Amino acid sequence: MSDPIIQLTGIHAAYRHGRQRVTALDGVDLTVEHGEIFGLLGPNGAGKTTLLSILEGLLRPDRGRVTLDGIDVLAAPAEAKRRLGIQLQRSALIDDLTVAELVHLYSSLYEVEMSKAQVDELLARFDLADKVRSFARRLSGGQQQRLALALAVANDPPIVLLDEPTSALDPRARRAMWDIIRRLHTEGRTILLTTHAMEEAEALCSRVAIIDRGQIVACDTPAALIDQIDVRPILKAVIEVPLDRVAPLPGVRAARYTGQHLEVETAEPQVTLAALHQLAAEHGRRVGDVAIRPPNLEDVFLKLTGRSLG
Template structure:
């Protein structure tokens, strides 16, 4: 690997635009994601988060702009991009009729890996699911199901993983379990692009946070940099730093976007955010 390749961002997005008929969803989106980091794309419902993830994961074509993932252009080399990534959507895409282990073995076989049973056992141990490995996934709690879903996404060791609102519908304890899993991924060198509408999630996890509003990135920085956008409040001579929620609402206003035609809800009927096995087109 050359020095330039080593220093290149894992994900680069430049001027990405996308419209659905008369609705302009993305309006020239730009950002870079450093390899091995957690990058949070923060925005309200309808902001364009899922549309962008679907473009980066080659499930949707952009109308304008360019994007590279792991050094591959998403438009020109979609096969190489799919070999470099895994996508975990808003709802866990596990087969509830199968056991946890059987789910993992199935994906390992689809990726044509040798010894899929050993791969499954290793991931069950890594995600603290060994004791539940022979139970049907339908018996799992929300947090366990999501951990299994992420484990399935990691089969084949993709260097980049997209997590599209991974804690949607989870209870607080399950969210914490998923957060711990995401931190573990980054600590082991995986690049994570996380979309979320939860301010505390971005605050807890992200190395950098980009705020997507009405199809454009209106701010991009570390948590400390975003907090500096607002002056500290003074209460009885005690300095109070603004929270990420203060920054977010000041930037986008307090009126949430509710455009139901945006691809965050309409593109896939709220259920089809699955993973794309390496080199396989989604049918």
């Protein structure tokens, strides 16, 4: 069996916030295998971006070892960077260059010379064939994200790092980006993406690591994580009743409000729903917008950490 293409061992990292020393990563061990789409799932501030910065060679950890495709990132950062394509959470594109000029610029930074035909082929893969002569500032948000991803693979890297690749996109543009990420994967690339959207992790990733307060608290396939944590179906409804009156209802294992919705983890959804209707009537309320959904990674995160991903 080949060695992991990405390996972090005993990574510690901290930063200064005024006079305070804040731990960003606290003994992180992580491996990503060749050809995976691997998700790093956690809320803002959990340590996701710090971890990517270390992989990218932009930040040196206080302790630990990092290898990319067998290359020690700390000992040979320039060589390691050649194995990477990187899309940052916010890409600062040069507004007054055309899309084609940006591809030539970024590829040249990796000492890669691309012909016009190669540029055209790359942009076509990212649905930007008709934007070759457009200035970056004229692109929509989704088009800018697709261009950033095209620039990330202009040097044909085996590993692609994506930091919150769809965070600012509407649902349609988000799903278009998912299709492109899947396409990159079918080309044989290994993809590591950070996200705090459980739907994205479940849709794309073969394995997920959940990170919280700088530590990996779980790592497995999305389905295995849900099975291991033993989360029951979630009854979701719009209703205003005290949580302490919901908790004793039959079948209820946990209850919480998320925005205007009551979410109840229950072993017996229909029995719980009938009891909830009765409780609502006692308070002169009605139960609306009822839905029963299977457990997901956000429920797993809540179970493991006691707080939501948002």
